[in-house]
Amino acid sequence: MIEVQQLTKRYGSTLAVDGLSFTVEPGRVTGFLGPNGAGKSTTMRAMIGLDRPTSGRVLIDGRSYTDLRYPLREVGALLDAKALHGGRTARAHLLGLARSNRIPDRRVDEVLNTVGLTGAADRRTEGFSLGMAQRLGVACALLGDPPVLLLDEPVNGLDPEGILWIRGLMRQLAEEGRTVFVSSHLMSEMALTAEHLIVIGRGRLLADTSVEQFIARNSRAYILIRTPEPQRMRDVLTDAGVHTDDGPDGTLEAVGTSSEKVGELASRHGVTIHEISPRTASLEEAFMQLTADAADYRAESRSADHG
Numbered sequence: 163m164i165e166v167q168q169l170t171k172r173y174g175s176t177l178a179v180d181g182l183s184f185t186v187e188p189g190r191v192t193g194f195l196g197p198n199g200a201g202k203s204t205t206m207r208a209m210i211g212l213d214r215p216t217s218g219r220v221l222i223d224g225r226s227y228t229d230l231r232y233p234l235r236e237v238g239a240l241l242d243a244k245a246l247h248g249g250r251t252a253r254a255h256l257l258g259l260a261r262s263n264r265i266p267d268r269r270v271d272e273v274l275n276t277v278g279l280t281g282a283a284d285r286r287t288e289g290f291s292l293g294m295a296q297r298l299g300v301a302c303a304l305l306g307d308p309p310v311l312l313l314d315e316p317v318n319g320l321d322p323e324g325i326l327w328i329r330g331l332m333r334q335l336a337e338e339g340r341t342v343f344v345s346s347h348l349m350s351e352m353a354l355t356a357e358h359l360i361v362i363g364r365g366r367l368l369a370d371t372s373v374e375q376f377i378a379r380n381s382r383a384y385i386l387i388r389t390p391e392p393q394r395m396r397d398v399l400t401d402a403g404v405h406t407d408d409g410p411d412g413t414l415e416a417v418g419t420s421s422e423k424v425g426e427l428a429s430r431h432g433v434t435i436h437e438i439s440p441r442t443a444s445l446e447e448a449f450m451q452l453t454a455d456a457a458d459y460r461a462e463s464r465s466a467d468h469g
């Protein structure tokens with residue numbers, strides 16, 4: 163379990179994280195979402211002692227990271243995949259980490275196999291693609307067989323097969339009872355992987371909810387109607403007890419009905435129709451809506467800083 167308690171981090175005049183509190187439970191994948199600059203990386207760095215909080219704290223299974231004797235055996239983290247020593251081979255890199263954390267050497271081959279890098283184990287990491295570096299980063303995180311995993315944008319740089327692989331791996335790690343905390347700035351990606359969501363904006367908590375609840379609350383289904391007679395169509399629908407909203411470009415959006423019913427009503431009343439199609443507002447749109455204020459504020463304050 164990870165407990166973030168009133169975490170605040172200030173860099174000079176920038177308040178990167180602002181009194182953030184939430185808990186990440188074991189046994190499920192928790193997605194950590196927020197627009198660029200929301201404070202996700204800062205929060206994750208604070209979790210593993212790379213950033214000292216200005217105030218507040220983070221506990222990993224009840225203890226502060228700096229109190230952990232063999233940290234890699236407690237928390238595995240993939241934060242910046244490109245932060246590798248280029249001169250070393252993948253195997254040497256993992257062996258160094260294993261030995262300093264009293265992890266048996268045989269784990270190195272196990273994790274190389276898990277991430278699909280056995281064939282590249284003796285190559286120097288400076289020649290690694292971003293996708294390979296990402297896989298090596300995951301191998302480092304898994305090395306100590308830790309109960310808690312932190313992954314910052316793990317999908318970055320992976321090809322479609324790699325993306326499917328990492329989604330499956332995260333789910334498997336959660337099923338094994340581990341705490342899996344993964345950041346992304348894409349809601350659509352998290353909807354496919356995570357069970358629970360923590361959403362932040364401007365360093366503050368915006369939502370702490372199950373993915374299911376987020377979808378139920380935010381996915382709006384409606385029938386899009388394009389007609390040269392919108393007012394007549396609206397009256398026909400209203401008389402039939404169907405609620406309509408105005409859509410973009412003079413379209414109508416009928417809620418709580420079906421394409422068939424809209425089509426039949428239009429036909430019965432002789433309304434000309436150019437299009438009737440069922441639509442669902444995307445989760446990405448819902449996420450943008452939720453974080454819009456935070457994103458706007460950043461854009462404004464940045465341009466203000468620059469004069």
Ligand SMILES: Nc1ncnc2c1ncn2[C@@H]1O[C@H](COP(=O)(O)OP(=O)(O)OP(=O)(O)O)[C@@H](O)[C@H]1O
Pocket residue numbers: 173176177178196197198199200201202203204205347
């Ligand atoms: N080392 C640093 N020094 C100064 N400011 C920093 C530093 N690290 C982060 N910041 C600032 O803190 C804020 C939060 O950044 P952070 O990288 O945590 O956000 P993020 O949600 O991870 O964003 P992204 O999705 O772009 O990675 C930003 O305004 C950023 O410019």
